[in-house]
Amino acid sequence: MTTGHVFIAISLDGFIARRDGNIDWLMKQQTSGEDHGYDAFMASVDGIIMGRGTFEKVLTFGDWSYPKPVVVMSGTLNDADIPGDLRDKVQVSALGPAEIMRELADKGWARAYVDGGRVIQSFLQAGLISDMTLTHIPVLIGEGLPLFGKLDRDIDLEHLETRSFPSGLVSSTYRVRQAGNRTP
Ligand SMILES: NC(=O)c1ccc[n+]([C@@H]2O[C@H](COP(=O)([O-])OP(=O)(O)OC[C@H]3O[C@@H](n4cnc5c(N)ncnc54)[C@H](OP(=O)(O)O)[C@@H]3O)[C@@H](O)[C@H]2O)c1
Numbered sequence: 669m670t671t672g673h674v675f676i677a678i679s680l681d682g683f684i685a686r687r688d689g690n691i692d693w694l695m696k697q698q699t700s701g702e703d704h705g706y707d708a709f710m711a712s713v714d715g716i717i718m719g720r721g722t723f724e725k726v727l728t729f730g731d732w733s734y735p736k737p738v739v740v741m742s743g744t745l746n747d748a749d750i751p752g753d754l755r756d757k758v759q760v761s762a763l764g765p766a767e768i769m770r771e772l773a774d775k776g777w778a779r780a781y782v783d784g785g786r787v788i789q790s791f792l793q794a795g796l797i798s799d800m801t802l803t804h805i806p807v808l809i810g811e812g813l814p815l816f817g818k819l820d821r822d823i824d825l826e827h828l829e830t831r832s833f834p835s836g837l838v839s840s841t842y843r844v845r846q847a848g849n850r851t852p
Contacts, residue, residue, distance in 0.1 A: 683812030719784030
């Protein structure tokens with residue numbers, strides 16, 4: 669089966685965007701000259717699975733910067749909703765996490781970049797995330813869209829590496845261990 673990998677920026681209080689999807693707090697960071705590992709991570713995956721929320725946000729940027737194929741998870745969009753210039757790069761899937769991973773494995777994907785808060789949560793719940801690189805941005809935004817949510821069990825993580833940067837960004841990588849049971 670294809671393995672899932674997360675690479676995402678979060679506010680120190682755990683949000684990936686404001687409630688309305690705004691990521692101004694992320695875009696204003698002055699990080700020029702720093703290599704946070706994004707290009708190496710992107711080179712390591714066969715493609716990207718993202719939620720419809722993330723896809724709609726990315727479309728507002730104008731430029732399409734993904735060098736790999738993208739699968740957008742959505743039960744409300746279909747391939748006809750994809751802008752014409754992206755149709756050879758993006759496909760929509762209404763499948764669930766496990767079914768998508770099986771389908772992508774059949775297509776030869778070994779590693780998928782999984783992106784979007786709700787999508788990451790559902791892949792974590794399904795045990796389909798192998799590792800996560802979380803880059804903490806030194807800001808508190810108080811409320812917003814959370815990266816993590818409710819779980820029906822604890823998920824143990826193994827810390828692999830933490831790197832800090834002059835800008836104040838702190839990037840930590842965790843391997844997802846086998847899910848543990850909660851003791852009552
Ligand atoms: N800080 C960062 O690095 C970073 C990274 C990525 C995204 N973001 C931000 O995060 C925001 C979007 O995140 P989000 O959590 O709201 O949405 P999301 O995870 O990107 O997308 C959620 C949508 O995906 C669809 N979906 C289909 N199958 C699903 C499943 N099994 N589990 C979950 N969703 C499924 C649903 O859309 P349908 O209703 O169409 O079925 C759902 O509403 C954007 O504002 C984006 O800018 C930030």
